Amino acid sequence: MKLTHGERSTAQPAATASRTVKRVGLVAALGLATLVMTGCGPRETLRFGWPTGVTPEAEAMGHLWTWAVIASLIVGFLVWMAIFYAITFFRHRDGEDSFPRQTAYNMPVELTLITLPFLAIAVLFYFTVVVENKVEKKTDDPAVVVDVTAFQWNWKFGYDKVRQDNGTYKVYAVKDGSPFALQAQREAEHGHPLPLPAGGRSDNVRDYLRFSKIETLGTPSEIPILVLPEGKRIEFNLAAADVVHSFWVPEFLYKRDVMPFPKQNHTDPRFQIEKITRTGAFVGRCAEMCGTYHAMMNFEIRVVSDQDFKSYLQWREKGLTNAGALEAICQVPTSVTTVPFETRRKTGGDTPKHLGDTWRPVLQNCTKRAIGAS
Structure with missing residues (x-):
């Protein structure tokens, strides 16, 4: 133009x-x-x-x-x-040889x-x-304090104390117990026991491990289920009986290392969550490489109503197993988020595609048992 x-x-x-x-x-x-x-x-x-x-x-x-x-x-x-x-x-155009205006040293x-x-x-x-x-954040008055013990290759959960309706705590912690009871003893030639991960030292070396009157212990045939109330502040006290593990619940969006000797390692083994906002089942895993069967070191968090949680504890106090107490409050007694791992590596048998309803893991056509019932 x-x-x-x-x-x-x-x-x-x-x-x-x-x-x-x-x-x-x-x-x-x-x-x-x-x-x-x-x-x-x-x-x-x-x-x-x-x-x-x-x-x-x-x-x-x-x-x-x-x-x-x-x-x-x-x-x-x-x-x-x-x-x-x-x-x-400001790109270069044909026929234009002028140098663009510079803005260097423009304060x-x-x-x-x-x-x-x-x-x-x-x-x-x-x-x-x-x-x-x-x-x-941690407060001095959590509603439930849970002791979490990790060991190769499973979990033990125990209730340290639970706040009652009147504001006082019911204490379930006990002082006796052996850390070595959490580990499988192996024998060498001529029946001599091999040293456990503690290196053969006395139980007092691991006096940071805690025990409770109400505990749930995971085994190769049973996934440990930790039952917690909905809408309550919960404190987790973490400890490892052998090597470093990691406590991870994906729905918490939070992972915490589980250390042996927390005092010597200058770590705080406690953390709290303000509340769990809904009932249901949530898978938990170890997120720290801890040995041969690390990938199979799973657990389940089962969140129930506050009233069901109180009933669950009462049933456990009466001597029912974890599965029995869950059945008594009409909850599925086994894990619905993951399956046990057979350490003998059996052939055949795949993991089911659907283990259960994680949003509502309740027994159908079930009537909750009264505490006084036999």
């Missing part, structure tokens, strides 16, 4: 801007189409892949994740727009580019500390 009086054509920049708008619109349309085709609703989309938890701590971490991703997307969008703007409107611009990233980092750091403090 030829112009007089030395004027420059504006047709090319206008056309370029139009193409840029079309490209941005195409990218937005493709993103929207991707969400629609994957069947993601608004709530799932805003989680940005963060799993759904069952504790307030898990939800707090989810909110931090969501806002961190949104902030990252905003920063990324601004950077992308700046790049597209530069390559669209206002440089201070802005330094200050804004540091402000973003400071805001992210602040909210990270707030959420971390919530996750690590």
Whole structure:
């Protein structure tokens, strides 16, 4: 297009801007189409892949994740727009040999580019500390204190104390018990016992291990089920009888190492959750490589109503096994989230595809037994 009086054509920049708008619109349309085709609703989309938890701590971490991703997307969008703007409107064109205007040593611009990233980092750091403090918070009056003992390759759960309706605690902890009872003794030639993981030292070396009147012990044929009440603050006291393990419940969105000798290792073996927000069954796993059968070191958290939890404890006090007490409150007596591992490696027999209803693991057509019934 030829112009007089030395004027420059504006047709090319206008056309370029139009193409840029079309490209941005195409990218937005493709993103929207991707969400629609994957069947993601608004709530799932805003989680940005963060799993759904069952504790307030898990939800707090989810909110931090969501806002961190949104902030990252905003920063990324601004950077992308700046790049597209530069390559669209300031690219080299044929016939133009002029050198673009430089902005080096522009103090206002440089201070802005330094200050804004540091402000973003400071805001992210602040909210990270707030959420971390919530996750690590411990109070002096949890409703239930549970002792968790990990050993190769299973779990033992015991109730240390449980708060009663009148505010006092009912203590189930006992002082007697042997840490070596949790480990299988093996024999060498001529029947001589091999040293256990404690290295043959006395029981007093592992006096940090705790025992209870009401315990659930996992075996190769039975998944240990830890029964907990819904809506109550719970404290877990973790200890390992041999090597380092890890206590992990995916729905808690939290993993905690289970250490032997916590005092000598300068670790706090306790952590708390404010509450579990719904009933159901949740699989738990060891998340620290601990030996041959590490992958099969599973357990189950069974969350019941507060009233059912009280009845469960009363049945355990009367001498019922863990499975028997679960049946008495009309709960499925075996795990519905995972299966035991036969250490003899039997052939045949696959893991069932459906073990049970994890949302409502109750016995059908069941009437809860009265405590006084035989």
